[in-house]
Amino acid sequence: MKKDNSKIDNNIKNKDLIDPVELPEAEDFTESEDNPLSELNAAELDARKRDFEKEAIPHMKILYNYALRMAGDQLEADDLVQDTYMRAFRFFHKFERGTNCKAWLFRIMKNCYINKYRKNKKEPSKVDYEDVQNFYDSIRDDVVDSNDLQQKVFSNLLDDELSGALNSLQDDYKTVVILCDLEGLSYEEIAEFLDVPIGTVRSRLHRGRKILQKKLQDYAKSRGYTVESQV
Amino acid sequence: MPMGLNTTSFNIDELITSYIDNQISDHELKSQIEGMLKSDAKLNAKYKSELLTKEFLSSRFPEVDVPQTTYNKVVSCIDNLVINAKRNGQPVLSEFPSFWETIKEAVTKKFIGIPRFAFAIVAIFVIGGLLVFGGPKKAKNPYILAGTEKSIMVQAVNSFHKILSGDVKPQLTSSNAAEVEKYVKDKSHFDAYVPQIDDYQLSGVVCNEYNGQQLAHLIYTNGQNDIIYIYQTPVNAVHKKNLDLPEDVQNEITKAKFYMCDEVDENNCTMTLWFKKDVVCASMTTMPKTEMYTTFARFNR
Secondary structure (H helix, E strand, O other): OHHHHHHHHHHHHHHHOOOOOOOOOHHHOOOOOOOHHHHOOHHHHHHHHHHHHHHOHHHHHHHHHHHHHHHOOHHHHHHHHHHHHHHHHHOHHHOOOOOOHHHHHHHHHHHHHHHHHHOOOOOOOOOOHHHHOOOHHHOOHHHOOOHHHHHHHHHOOOHHHHHHHHHOOOHHHHHHHHHHHHOOOOHHHHHHHHOOOHHHHHHHHHHHHHHHHHHHHHHHHHOOOOOOOOO | OOHHHOOOHHHHHHHHHHHHOOOOOOHHHHHHHHHHHHHOHHHHHHHHHHHHHHHHHHHHOOOOOOOHHHHHHHHHHHHHHHHHHHHHOOOOHHHOOOHHHHHHHHHHHHOOOOHHHHHHHHHHHHHHHHHHHHOOOOOOOHHHHHOOOOEHHHHHHHHHHHHHHOOOOOOEEOOOHHHHHHHHHHHHOOOOOOOOOOOOEEEEEEEEEEOOEEEEEEEEEOOOOOEEEEEEEEOHHHHOOOOEOOHHHHHHHHHHOOEEEOOOOOOOOEEEEEEEOOEEEEEEEOOOHHHHHHHHHHHOO
16 A cells, blocks of 8 residues: 555656756846847848748747737737747747747747736736635535536636636646646646646646636626535 | 545645646556545545536637737738848847937946046937937838838828828818729729728828829828828839839738838838739828737738
8 A cells, every 4th residue: 555655656756857858048038138130140140030930930829829818818919929929039049959949939928928018917816725725625525416517607607707717816827727728738848838847837737727716616606606515 | 535545635636637637647546546536526526626627718718820910910020120130230129228228338337436437428428319309300211211212112101291291182082982992093094902991081092193103192081180091003013113112021011911110200100011902002100000000900801
């Protein structure tokens, strides 16, 4: 029996110990840095553009979707994608060929979002994980078949309410929920994108979903559904 | 709960999360979790509830394609970075340090602690600043600066200013697109592109000729003194060299479907160029570039 315990623990620890791929820090790409394009001649500029179109442009879809969910607005998502690509192009010499370009772009976008958009955006009220820490533990043994009802309640929620619930998550939780549940990335990919251990991804995802559920429940409750005892 | 999985409930919950996301590769561990889910109704309810949340999210937020306008905008911006770097050998506008940053750098980095130098530097910059800000602003767009009177871009800027100042008035005043199209056809013998623009109303049209080339000038207003002006001429004017359109701009239009720039005049107006069928369109407006981009993306679908 002890063997089983150690297997579980090792399973977690080994995954946590996977080193993320070394990526250039997006945080280094500051506006104050000299413009790297001015140092290139016409042929070098053309070559950079060709490489960039081949390496970076194909990842626009995932970046756009992430931007759309993070910013919650199409125009802001447009700007975020544009800013990310402009910055990435200017600093493309810092991208190490053969490494994960998608992850590199994602880090730049995350940095752009934090620097430019998040501080200007009105913060929605955040839900603390502690508030819902005992969420699952409140499940009553006699309501284990309540999932069908929960499904009905959730499906009646409005898109705005769902967006509101997603936006109520702290950025760390929101990011992993978007990347895993909406973009379908693996924990390993997310860990690489965020430069955090896989265990952190798992933990944030678990907590993020819990908070989200609580928030959705609150919306349902405000619309007259008696969901408190369902989960 | 099976004895072998005597972990804390915290770890079990997170393992359930991993199981839901199909992130557990160890078959034995997977079987143990599945056994637990069968035997523990409460854990099973947690599992189903979390799975439901995950599925609910992905079904209500489906993946979307990048809008063509967003794609074009990104590609166009990168092209502009390249064009600007090639033309000027200088950084693009946003990368210029501000006036104040220049002063700060000069004073703090080079002459800090030497008051007479600091004073001289500040004095030079203040006088220079007065001259810069006191004088008229000039167009910075290299195509406008280098353009001759045959340049479509230069002609569009000049005609727009004549309309703004009232020197040129519509020959036909009409908000009817069909009527305007017919007028251009009759007078200038080509099919003009007369779009519907949200929040703007067609006001009229002027037709004229330059260097044997027929031109049409459409005017739209929004009732608040804002104007969208569209210069149009058949694209063969460029092929025949009756009119000039820089090759870089033509390439840009071909690739991104449009070319948009600002700083084309002293008022920092925005110019947008695109091809519509066999017509070259050059629009001028007092709107900022971002606002014009949104407007343009709506009407030029």
